[in-house]
Amino acid sequence: MPPARRSTVDQVADRLRREIEAGTWPVGARIPPEPDLAAFTGVGRNTVREAVGALVHAGMLARRQGSGTYVVAASDVRATVGRFLAGSRARDVLELRQALDVTAATLAARRRTEDDVRTLRDIRDRRARCWDSDRETALALDTALHRAIVAASHNAVYLEFYDLALPTIEESVTRHVAETRRGFHDEHAALVEAVIEGDPENAAAAARRLFVELSAHSPG
Structure with missing residues (x-):
């Protein structure tokens, strides 16, 4: 029985x-x-x-x-990855984000489509416009911008893994902004423009510069 x-x-x-x-x-x-x-x-x-x-x-x-x-x-795997990443140090998560984003920017610069370009420009502009007036929406758009770059890489496996880490990435972005009050608009704009222009080396360099700034202004 x-x-x-x-x-x-x-x-x-x-x-x-x-x-x-x-x-x-x-x-x-x-x-x-x-x-x-x-x-x-x-x-x-x-x-x-x-x-x-x-x-x-x-x-x-x-x-x-x-x-x-x-x-x-949405899945056992996502729950397991989420629990693991949630217990990770902020520095470790930032370094993981850098590795993911630099590779994604390189691939996106090679493979982005016109639809990707429109999406990236739209999210970039909306993020900048509402940063001071609606911080909650701006933070959501910040994460959406980075995910859109990964989506523009047109690597389904890469995007799936990024989505597994997305809750932790969102938390990392929110915590970092709350502690620094900085949006790094110029760095984000340079990253998006490099992807749009189809320049893989410049896109990778722009992604690295962004994370150098994030690390330099990360408390503790």
Whole structure:
């Protein structure tokens, strides 16, 4: 009897995992309450509770007292990478960002399309415009700009890995700006322009210069 029970819980957990990976409940969304999940999966509430607990343990879901259960990672792998990076030192994360961004800038300068160019210019300009008036939006655009450069590399594996690290990168950007109050607009503009101009060497150099400045102004 216990093995069958465990198997049922596993099956329900797998069903919920597939729904999360498919985007039925995206990251940040609250999953349905237990009665609804029980009806959805055709099992009892106790089984649903155990299945949800397994995904909480895996790092895909998080329970919030008085609010419900929320999706915090779209896959087991993303949750594992997120937990690892979240415990890393700020300097180590910055050095990882530099390695990722320099390579991405080099590839993007070689492979960017006209659509990529339009996207990069749009994000760059909006980031600069709202930096002083809407810092929260500006920070989101900062991360979006770096991701857009990775996307312009047209390397699907590279973009997937970057997305795995994205929550930690977002936290790193937010913390750094909160501590320094600096936007490094000239450095970001030079990086984007080098990619747009299709100059791999200049793009790599611009990315390195940006991270030299970030490191130099990083507290501690």
